[in-house]
Amino acid sequence: MSESHTEPDTDVEADTDELARRAERAALRLANADEATRNEALRSIADAIRDRESEILDANAVDVEEAEQLLADGEYTQALVDRLKLDETKIEEIASMVESVAEQDDPLGETLAARELDEGLELYRVSVPIGVVATVFESRPDALVQIAALALKSGNAVVLKGGSEAAESNRVLYEAIVDATADLPDGWAALIEAHEAVDRLLELDDRVDLVMPRGSSAFVSYVQANTQIPVLGHTEGICHVYVDADADLEMAADVAFDAKVQYPAVCNAVETLLVHESVAEAFLPDLVARYEAAGVEVRGDERTREVVDVDPATDDDWDTEYGDLELSIKIVDDAYEAVEHVNDHGSKHTESILTEDSETAKTFMTGVDAASVFHNASTRFADGYRYGLGAEVGISTGKVHARGPVGLEGLTTYKYYLEGDGHLVATYSGEDAVPFTHREPDAEWGLGGE
Amino acid sequence: MSESHTEPDTDVEADTDELARRAERAALRLANADEATRNEALRSIADAIRDRESEILDANAVDVEEAEQLLADGEYTQALVDRLKLDETKIEEIASMVESVAEQDDPLGETLAARELDEGLELYRVSVPIGVVATVFESRPDALVQIAALALKSGNAVVLKGGSEAAESNRVLYEAIVDATADLPDGWAALIEAHEAVDRLLELDDRVDLVMPRGSSAFVSYVQANTQIPVLGHTEGICHVYVDADADLEMAADVAFDAKVQYPAVCNAVETLLVHESVAEAFLPDLVARYEAAGVEVRGDERTREVVDVDPATDDDWDTEYGDLELSIKIVDDAYEAVEHVNDHGSKHTESILTEDSETAKTFMTGVDAASVFHNASTRFADGYRYGLGAEVGISTGKVHARGPVGLEGLTTYKYYLEGDGHLVATYSGEDAVPFTHREPDAEWGLGGE
Structure with missing residues (x-):
């Protein structure tokens, strides 16, 4: 053999x-x-x-x-x-x-929560x-x-x-x-x-x-x-900027430009621009000219191409992380359609809405399923350093453990420490059960003497 | 065909x-x-x-x-x-x-962290x-x-x-x-x-x-x-009680009894009792008699059997969750050997040390790899209700996301919300980069108007 x-x-x-x-x-x-x-x-x-x-x-x-x-x-x-x-x-x-x-x-030894269960019986959650x-x-x-x-x-x-x-x-x-x-x-x-x-x-x-x-x-x-081990990481960043009917259009153009051009190779750069139909004509011609002057290849859906002269976007465009000076544009009827497009095509990474209407902002921000959702700011801010997390461990698009830009905290978990004085569960069970106090103690875990 | x-x-x-x-x-x-x-x-x-x-x-x-x-x-x-x-x-x-x-x-909408990145640019981590x-x-x-x-x-x-x-x-x-x-x-x-x-x-x-x-x-x-989906759960609870040289032996006997007998079928009941060699003779005979009177089948390692007349424990005993009125006893030389035994045989669920020496307690509690580690208290306290977490979602022996008894918080994650006023990353990059402030804002996320 x-x-x-x-x-x-x-x-x-x-x-x-x-x-x-x-x-x-x-x-x-x-x-x-x-x-x-x-x-x-x-x-x-x-x-x-x-x-x-x-x-x-x-x-x-x-x-x-x-x-x-x-x-x-x-x-x-x-x-x-x-x-x-x-x-x-x-x-x-x-x-x-x-x-x-x-x-x-130090990310370790931090008392994340503390609770007195009964007199002399104190529970600490420590990193x-x-x-x-x-x-x-x-x-x-x-x-x-x-x-x-x-x-x-x-x-x-x-x-x-x-x-x-x-x-x-x-x-x-x-x-x-x-x-x-x-x-x-x-x-x-x-x-x-x-x-x-x-x-x-x-x-x-x-x-x-x-x-x-x-x-x-x-x-x-x-x-x-290929593993059962929890994975901290991200596969792709398909990020969107949505320009709402109530956007400050000058601000929106600057943010949309920054989000694509400032550093197109990274995962938090924008791939698709969503534009409310009521502002498309006022907004798109100048912005597209500015993009093209910066070397951005712009593609658009049918409604976009009625407003600006760009190549047609295919279905693939909505699911592609260009990582380069390329951008797709889609015109939507309202914030709900924007949310739906993002949830269908986004990678749960970073999304941004431009609007002066706080209710619309809230609809978009709570409706969109992503680790980071921004209001009137560039998607490029999604980064551990900019978030002030210190050294960045990674960016996670998973939904449990650590999400979004992850600092040292992402390399920690917690342990429950319970300090008693011979406390028995029998005391708190059955007919004559003593009730728990469940109050906040003021100490941090350190075994008193520390 | x-x-x-x-x-x-x-x-x-x-x-x-x-x-x-x-x-x-x-x-x-x-x-x-x-x-x-x-x-x-x-x-x-x-x-x-x-x-x-x-x-x-x-x-x-x-x-x-x-x-x-x-x-x-x-x-x-x-x-x-x-x-x-x-x-x-x-x-x-x-x-x-x-x-x-x-x-x-409500476990939702809680502002878990907030940070001002620059004037008018505020980051919120919300459940x-x-x-x-x-x-x-x-x-x-x-x-x-x-x-x-x-x-x-x-x-x-x-x-x-x-x-x-x-x-x-x-x-x-x-x-x-x-x-x-x-x-x-x-x-x-x-x-x-x-x-x-x-x-x-x-x-x-x-x-x-x-x-x-x-x-x-x-x-x-x-x-x-059989899944790539994160799993919240626990397979087994092999929990230990370690009775140290400096334990209050009366307290230790009560806790060891409660941890086994109060409700033997559950995952936080003790399976193996570890006893410091210096107290074994003073401690074990009375306790074993009390266990046996309560119907507990006791097994022990060789050193234990020199002190009390019990059946021999096999290697399998150290890795078995009895879930019943059965208990194994092992005599150890010190807290380090206890820690080593727990880390070799435990299921990262709940461990307890009985000692009046806070340094020894700290050695055991920080050295043992388990979701819950107790000092002078029964392992049976490991439970969402007793911890005051409200309804218990489950007990997790995984090390990331949620650990130990898990309350409603275990069914939540977080999202980063960033509120800006047209902020661009270009402003904070390159030669004339504006520095980030990274201060704590005092508001909670709610878009001001809320």
Whole structure:
């Protein structure tokens, strides 16, 4: 019998199982590392990255050389090669980013809720790490360092899988991280390289608590479809701007322009402009001219094409994330039709209404099913930094756990701590049951003496 | 070609797809139903259940008769038949339960966080329904009404699948709910009956946002393994009580007794008692005598059997949820060994330490990976009612979204609302970027005029 090429690589599987097991044990101990220990470890990582600048650049040069060969062969794009390339400035940016994560407020040990159940019986809901987080990302080597730093800040063990195109860079960066954090629980950060290791990792839902894929929509969809582990991420951003009958049209034009042109490659840029039929003639001709002057390819539905001379939009346009200077326009009868279009075609990411009528704004904002819904503001504001969340862990289009731009809080969960004095449930049951008080205590959890 | 018996029942699939599609549309409209509307609908359901008492009892009698036949054939247990059976008192309890859900605070529209990004640009994180929740439960017909009530209170559409043993009762209860809520969006509550419909439903992760299985561990595990939809539930409760060297031994005995004997069939009852070696001789003989007097079958590890005359515990004992008057005892060297045992064998449900030493308590409580960790209190307190969460949606042993006993909050997520005045991202980018203020505004979201 010949060996099948689909036969599992049992060595890779065993290695992956072992590192996940070690990560799980490390996570339990890392959860108890205090804030000072975690921040000191982060500063050591920043120092190590600066110290190893030349080593990192040498490794990166190997990756870039290979990538340029594949670019010449037509297998890679210039954009990929650009994202891959490190220089002194980028390395300093990476080190500073790690230091800025250390500067952030501690996401752990926060008393999120407290309740007295009875005299001397107090319940606290306190933020704790999730456990083991895994990330699978493409090209950018800085993603490895960023995720490791965010995981460490939030007390989580982390399993890292980078793209093969950045293998040498990732290995050197990972070694810098591990060497700089020798005092932390062994195995808190693990690097995997083989594609089979990812497939195995995605099966380990008993050991890995959260997976954060970063990359193309197709890649995130692949991860979502192939794991029982909760996924924090987003596949696409099909965002809309709706210009209502009662919009300030000058404001609307500026916002619609900003939402498309300011940075068209990102997920929070607008793809489809919805315009109330009563303002289409006053609004569209100038705006379309401005778009076209900025190099935007504009397409429209039939009613739009009665107002402006643009190419016809097909059904596919409404479901496409262009990620480029392209835009589709549809004329609608009212805010309800706008809501319906958004809910049929949007990706639950970010939506915006332009109107001076607060009732219409409310109809749109509560009716639309999206993580972020804006009134008189550009969709481009949907971002962890702009939201003031500190470092951004990711943007989630899932509806449970964390939604929209996600900060460090997205890497935490909570635990209930109950402090009693020998309290029994029998006391609160049956005929002579003592009632619960369910009052707010004023203390935070810390076992009194802290 | 003969028809295969595994051929999908395309009618059931199409019906399931259609009702999920209708539920999704209904959810978007139900999300905008105000508190008064939702509470009024709940009171109508309570009235309808009281009005149809005799109809419900007649349907239930058919289910009970069939179940008793299957009990006689040895296919059902007496416990199942007991859970199935309704009477006047139970029907009144169901109606009152629905009214008490109406009385609870509105979980929707709460401003969870607010931040000024710049003057006139304010971000609000507001609680909203999740969308479409599905529940699959066994026997008890009251579960159908309870989940429908909780879903409605929290503005979610709901798909209900009950056990076939309660089919007649469920159908009549479901009709009462639908007839009483004719003013709500059509399709907000759907009932499915076929097993194939469940399998199809579990595939509809693009339409169903959360699934809550209720039933045996095997059943919950089946659901978890067969869907990409987030699951809120728990498979088992392997809970521990650890009696430390510095425990008040009288208190420890009372708590250990309460945790096992007060109600042994439930998931928060203790299965394994961990005892510090230094107190084992003083502690165990009296307690074991008390357990045995109460009918508890006690097993112990080797060291335990040197102190008390009990049957030997096998490796299986540490991983078994007895759900009955059975208990295993293990002697440990210190709190660290207790933590390790709990993390190796526990089910992340509820754990308790008995000690007068607050440092040891902290070591155990922060080291143990469980949703609820108690100090000097019985594990039996882990319960939504006792926690003061109001109606309990379920108990979750997952680590993300909702954890431990889950109240109505577990059926909500959040949405970011941003209120601007034509704000553009271009203003905050590039060379002359305006800085963000990231201050706390004092308003709640409501579009000013509200």
